Amino acid sequence: MSFTIKDVARLADVSIATVSRVLNRSKPVSPEVREKVMKVVDELGYNPNPVARTLIMKESMLIGVLIPDIANTFISMFVRGIEKELFQQGYTALLCNTNSDTKVELHYLNLLREKYVDGVVLLTSAPKPEQIDFFNNHDIPVIFSSHTDKDSRFPCINIDDYQASYDATKYLIGLGHRSIAFFCGPMEYYQTIRRFDGYKQALADYGIEFQTKWLFARDYNIESGYKSGMELFAQEDQPTAVCCVSDMVAIGAIRAAEDSGVSVPEDVSIMGFDDIPIAGAYRPALTTIRQPVYDLGAGSAQMLLKQIREKDNYIREAKILPHEIIERESCRVLNN
Amino acid sequence: MSFTIKDVARLADVSIATVSRVLNRSKPVSPEVREKVMKVVDELGYNPNPVARTLIMKESMLIGVLIPDIANTFISMFVRGIEKELFQQGYTALLCNTNSDTKVELHYLNLLREKYVDGVVLLTSAPKPEQIDFFNNHDIPVIFSSHTDKDSRFPCINIDDYQASYDATKYLIGLGHRSIAFFCGPMEYYQTIRRFDGYKQALADYGIEFQTKWLFARDYNIESGYKSGMELFAQEDQPTAVCCVSDMVAIGAIRAAEDSGVSVPEDVSIMGFDDIPIAGAYRPALTTIRQPVYDLGAGSAQMLLKQIREKDNYIREAKILPHEIIERESCRVLNN
DNA sequence: CTGTTAGCGCCTTCAA
DNA sequence: TTGAAGGCGCTAACAG
Numbered sequence: 208m209s210f211t212i213k214d215v216a217r218l219a220d221v222s223i224a225t226v227s228r229v230l231n232r233s234k235p236v237s238p239e240v241r242e243k244v245m246k247v248v249d250e251l252g253y254n255p256n257p258v259a260r261t262l263i264m265k266e267s268m269l270i271g272v273l274i275p276d277i278a279n280t281f282i283s284m285f286v287r288g289i290e291k292e293l294f295q296q297g298y299t300a301l302l303c304n305t306n307s308d309t310k311v312e313l314h315y316l317n318l319l320r321e322k323y324v325d326g327v328v329l330l331t332s333a334p335k336p337e338q339i340d341f342f343n344n345h346d347i348p349v350i351f352s353s354h355t356d357k358d359s360r361f362p363c364i365n366i367d368d369y370q371a372s373y374d375a376t377k378y379l380i381g382l383g384h385r386s387i388a389f390f391c392g393p394m395e396y397y398q399t400i401r402r403f404d405g406y407k408q409a410l411a412d413y414g415i416e417f418q419t420k421w422l423f424a425r426d427y428n429i430e431s432g433y434k435s436g437m438e439l440f441a442q443e444d445q446p447t448a449v450c451c452v453s454d455m456v457a458i459g460a461i462r463a464a465e466d467s468g469v470s471v472p473e474d475v476s477i478m479g480f481d482d483i484p485i486a487g488a489y490r491p492a493l494t495t496i497r498q499p500v501y502d503l504g505a506g507s508a509q510m511l512l513k514q515i516r517e518k519d520n521y522i523r524e525a526k527i528l529p530h531e532i533i534e535r536e537s538c539r540v541l542n543n
Numbered sequence: 544m545s546f547t548i549k550d551v552a553r554l555a556d557v558s559i560a561t562v563s564r565v566l567n568r569s570k571p572v573s574p575e576v577r578e579k580v581m582k583v584v585d586e587l588g589y590n591p592n593p594v595a596r597t598l599i600m601k602e603s604m605l606i607g608v609l610i611p612d613i614a615n616t617f618i619s620m621f622v623r624g625i626e627k628e629l630f631q632q633g634y635t636a637l638l639c640n641t642n643s644d645t646k647v648e649l650h651y652l653n654l655l656r657e658k659y660v661d662g663v664v665l666l667t668s669a670p671k672p673e674q675i676d677f678f679n680n681h682d683i684p685v686i687f688s689s690h691t692d693k694d695s696r697f698p699c700i701n702i703d704d705y706q707a708s709y710d711a712t713k714y715l716i717g718l719g720h721r722s723i724a725f726f727c728g729p730m731e732y733y734q735t736i737r738r739f740d741g742y743k744q745a746l747a748d749y750g751i752e753f754q755t756k757w758l759f760a761r762d763y764n765i766e767s768g769y770k771s772g773m774e775l776f777a778q779e780d781q782p783t784a785v786c787c788v789s790d791m792v793a794i795g796a797i798r799a800a801e802d803s804g805v806s807v808p809e810d811v812s813i814m815g816f817d818d819i820p821i822a823g824a825y826r827p828a829l830t831t832i833r834q835p836v837y838d839l840g841a842g843s844a845q846m847l848l849k850q851i852r853e854k855d856n857y858i859r860e861a862k863i864l865p866h867e868i869i870e871r872e873s874c875r876v877l878n879n
Numbered sequence: 880c881t882g883t884t885a886g887c888g889c890c891t892t893c894a895a
Numbered sequence: 896t897t898g899a900a901g902g903c904g905c906t907a908a909c910a911g
Contacts, residue, residue, distance in 0.1 A: 227889070260888080319592075349902080563905070572880070
């Protein structure tokens with residue numbers, strides 16, 4: 208159905224080598240011949256077979272993007288940022304949804320490698336040993352996105368989790384709150400630890416004692432927020448504010464508050480994290496920390512492309528992007 | 544870095560053809576030889592290069608999945624359904640996010656074709672002419688998902704949009720409502736028309752007159768619902784219920800209601816469509832029509848795989864999956 | 880049952 | 896500057 212380089216060569220009355228040369232500008236070709244070839248190429252609408260090309264060149268102009276959970280609305284803008292940058296440079300993104308399943312992740316990673324993708328963006332706030340191993344063994348350009356590599360073995364891009372959490376807590380303190388709970392993620396995640404540290408430091412800096420009973424470590428989803436909320440709001444001693452590790456957790460917490468007969472923000476202020484699309488439409492609208500998701504995506508792509516181009520000369524970078532506090536309805540000033 | 548079939552042949556002291564045969568079971572091989580080869584394969588961890596294989600076989604064990612908008616939370620479960628089925632059969636899904644941009648769609652479609660994907664799932668409730676053309680010209684197995692092909696040129700899988708909308712309206716009528724607005728999508732979409740027809744027919748069947756002033760045709764997102772809501776709630780004559788074309792529109796409508804000083808569901812009942820993940824967590828929780836999204840995905844994969852296997856013997860199917868009414872808080876019975 | 884050989888479609892030396 | 900020829904890694908006749 209499709210034409211091959213042979214067809215072009217025959218019709219242009221040149222050798223296939225020449226056709227290859229005009230298409231790749233790999234070696235000088237006389238203007239007349241080049242034109243003759245291009246004419247045939249245009250007429251036929253010829254396109255070199257990328258599979259054959261990949262077999263020789265060991266490159267595919269493809270970038271694999273591993274996303275842990277396509278349900279995470281955070282991802283939408285991130286992907287757009289990536290695609291925009293890649294598209295401009297002639298690369299295209301292939302999305303792989305892993306559901307955070309280690310087996311699936313490895314499956315995709317190996318598939319991508321075998322298909323000679325030119326690089327991969329790993330969107331994960333908590334890289335697993337298997338992932339680290341893979342990239343240690345395979346020398347494929349990679350960017351760890353939404354992750355800060357404390358060992359700095361891989362290039363990564365992220366916000367400053369510590370500072371963001373510090374700022375969120377400080378914001379609450381600025382509103383007059385002195386008793387602030389923290390709904391965080393699993394303590395095995397480096398990200399969780401960083402955010403927890405930011406929270407604790409803010410407390411310390413303003414002379415507030417940290418209370419273990421107000422710390423809840425579960426997951427990043429609605430259910431986790433709900434569970435933690437139900438436990439918290441059943442306690443005798445209650446905080447006036449809750450700092451959450453994600454907007455989803457915040458939404459769960461708000462639902463728990465409602466089900467426990469405490470109202471937001473009148474009885475308790477609840478602070479989100481991420482600023483997902485629904486955050487502004489939720490009721491009460493979430494006051495939250497906005498991550499520059501689009502820029503995180505675009506930045507990942509830029510760094511990856513740079514790495515691909517510079518190869519062994521590339522020096523590992525760790526880019527930090529700014530966050531921002533978005534004030535809405537779920538937090539109020541405490542005056543008493 | 545990686546081993547090739549030659550390495551295996553040399554180490555097992557057989558020809559490369561034999562190695563190929565034991566790996567593909569394409570021709571009988573004596574048990575002893577088979578074992579000898581497999582031993583080497585296992586020791587080396589050898590894996591045939593899929594690119595070389597694709598070049599010959601013109602198949603890749605890859606399925607392209609075109610999604611119009613990765614932000615649509617509807618998609619999450621859909622993708623899981625697809626992946627589950629494909630994985631079992633040794634296929635893997637490649638997600639392509641198009642943002643409904645026709646140029647991007649065509650770019651991906653051509654890329655996928657050139658990469659010899661074995662089929663594609665097109666998730667779109669409103670296929671564009673360019674897409675139709677592509678599949679008319681290229682004879683690549685495809686399933687149109689979330690779309691009902693009235694010309695039945697392509698296999699497709701969907702719920703019954705007409706009936707679902709009919710049921711939603713009938714449900715509202717059953718609650719006692721007689722004045723029901725309809726927030727639908729662009730009237731160019733066949734899906735929108737079907738749903739609108741269902742709404743109108745339900746009205747007619749229960750002797751309720753259709754009112755043009757209560758029909759708003761915009762898009763499927765929050766902003767559209769909000770705008771339509773602001774217009775509607777500013778009118779003198781107001782309905783007691785609104786039937787929406789998506790949960791996002793319903794959420795927008797609810798926000799508009801709040802901003803207009805009308806409360807949901809006390810003053811007006813609002814019905815969603817889709818049952819996206821946030822629907823149950825939203826306040827008020829959305830009463831809505833649930834689409835069997837996971838099954839839609841799984842079904843797409845099954846139909847596609849069937850089509851790939853049966854090739855020219857495949858007879859076009861059009862599968863309809865059942866929907867379901869989910870009662871929550873946003874609609875109330877009207878008693879007066 | 881097994882090995883030899885000829886491609887798949889392309890890029891790239893090596894001569895001319 | 897151009898063409899011939901040799902692969903990339905694999906499958907599929909064709910012989911034996």
